[in-house]
Amino acid sequence: MDDEKAADLFGALSNGDRLKVIRALVEAGPDGMSAGDIAGKIKASPSRTSFHLSALFDAGFILRERRSRSLIYQVDFKRIGGLVNFLMEGCCKGSSELRSCCSF
Amino acid sequence: MDDEKAADLFGALSNGDRLKVIRALVEAGPDGMSAGDIAGKIKASPSRTSFHLSALFDAGFILRERRSRSLIYQVDFKRIGGLVNFLMEGCCKGSSELRSCCSF
DNA sequence: TATTTATTTCAAGAGGTATTGAAATATGGA
DNA sequence: TCCATATTTCAATACCTCTTGAAATAAATA
Numbered sequence: 001m002d003d004e005k006a007a008d009l010f011g012a013l014s015n016g017d018r019l020k021v022i023r024a025l026v027e028a029g030p031d032g033m034s035a036g037d038i039a040g041k042i043k044a045s046p047s048r049t050s051f052h053l054s055a056l057f058d059a060g061f062i063l064r065e066r067r068s069r070s071l072i073y074q075v076d077f078k079r080i081g082g083l084v085n086f087l088m089e090g091c092c093k094g095s096s097e098l099r100s101c102c103s104f
Numbered sequence: 105m106d107d108e109k110a111a112d113l114f115g116a117l118s119n120g121d122r123l124k125v126i127r128a129l130v131e132a133g134p135d136g137m138s139a140g141d142i143a144g145k146i147k148a149s150p151s152r153t154s155f156h157l158s159a160l161f162d163a164g165f166i167l168r169e170r171r172s173r174s175l176i177y178q179v180d181f182k183r184i185g186g187l188v189n190f191l192m193e194g195c196c197k198g199s200s201e202l203r204s205c206c207s208f
Numbered sequence: 209t210a211t212t213t214a215t216t217t218c219a220a221g222a223g224g225t226a227t228t229g230a231a232a233t234a235t236g237g238a
Numbered sequence: 239t240c241c242a243t244a245t246t247t248c249a250a251t252a253c254c255t256c257t258t259g260a261a262a263t264a265a266a267t268a
Contacts, residue, residue, distance in 0.1 A: 003120040003127075010123070013191075014115035015226080016107040022191060023107075029196030035245060048227065050246050055225095069235050069244050084188055087117075087126060092133030119256085139215060152257065154216050159255095173214050173265050 001086050009083050012059035017042055018052045025062060025075035032065070032074035105190050113187050116163035121146055122156045129166060129179035136169070136178035 013019060020042040025033060033041070039049035053073060056062045060079045065072050117123060124146040129137060137145070143153035157177060160166045164183045169176050 003123045006123050007118050007120045010114050011118035011225090014111050014118045016111045017226095019107045019110050019114070019191075023193065026192055027194045027196070036243095039245095045228080046245060047229075047247080051226075054246080066235085069242095071245065080191065087123070087184065088130060089127065090131045092131070115255090121256095140213095143215095149258080150215060151217080151259075155256080158216080170265085173212095175215065 001082065006083060006086050009059050009061075009079075012055050012061060015052065015055075017044055017048070018056055021049075021052060021056060021073075022061060022075060025073060028074075030074065032063075032072040034067075034070040034072055036070065038073065105186065110187060110190050113163050113165075113183075116159050116165060119156065119159075121148055121152070122160055125153075125156060125160060125177075126165060126179060129177060132178075134178065136167075136176040138171075138174040138176055140174065142177065 013022070021038055024038060024041045035049060035053060036046070038053070039046055042049065044052070053062065053064075057064055057073075061076060063074045063076050065074075117126070125142055128142060128145050139153060139157060140150070142157070143150055146153065148156070157166065157168075161168055161177075165180060167178045167180050169178075
């Protein structure tokens with residue numbers, strides 16, 4: 001992970017529709033949701049939803065699996081965690097004394 | 105915090121220069137860094153650095169304080185934490201049984 | 209007060225991202 | 239095979255963001 005890559009990943013999160021998708025999938029957990037259900041939940045057209053799902057999928061935030069006619073999406077928590085850890089890397093010069101400044 | 109606001113905040117993080125700034129300030133911790141030192145660290149011109157510092161300041165990710173001729177910037181960990189918590193809100197339907205799926 | 213240092217502001221141009229609706233693709237069932 | 243359902247792809251348009259360099263502002267010192 002470098003700064004430009006991480007910036008692209010944050011870019012994938014910098015859209016209201018895409019955050020609605022992520023948050024819906026965070027709540028859904030391992031069950032996931034179909035593209036159609038996601039479109040209904042975020043109140044967006046199929047093509048618009050698909051556009052945003054692709055952006056999130058390309059960034060690695062969501063996983064996709066076909067179940068019959070539907071595509072089921074799930075959030076990938078590891079990707080979110082990796083990005084947060086990148087941001088906090090080397091926090092406060094690595095000093096354990098100052099470590100509390102990094103907690104949230 | 106709503107989806108559009110959070111999207112703007114992620115937008116403020118969706119740039120390589122701005123991530124370099126944040127990460128430098130995360131490392132610097134409570135000491136902070138001057139705008140000039142930041143410009144040197146991220147290898148960007150003063151005007152470009154100032155543009156990105158403004159974006160981060162407006163988003164609330166960094167705090168600013170004048171010390172003599174210099175402006176000293178510090179990261180605001182609370183803002184980062186608030187954004188991460190927004191993303192993970194209601195994780196896995198709030199089920200404590202499934203809570204492990206949300207950890208990273 | 210005049211000068212130097214530190215930083216921000218501004219305008220113009222280039223490049224990137226979102227929305228729409230129609231058409232294409234993929235799958236399952238009659 | 240034919241049809242219906244589920245989802246993606248595409249092209250056009252509109253909008254937003256970044257970079258650059260020059261000029262403006264702010265504060266400290268001689």
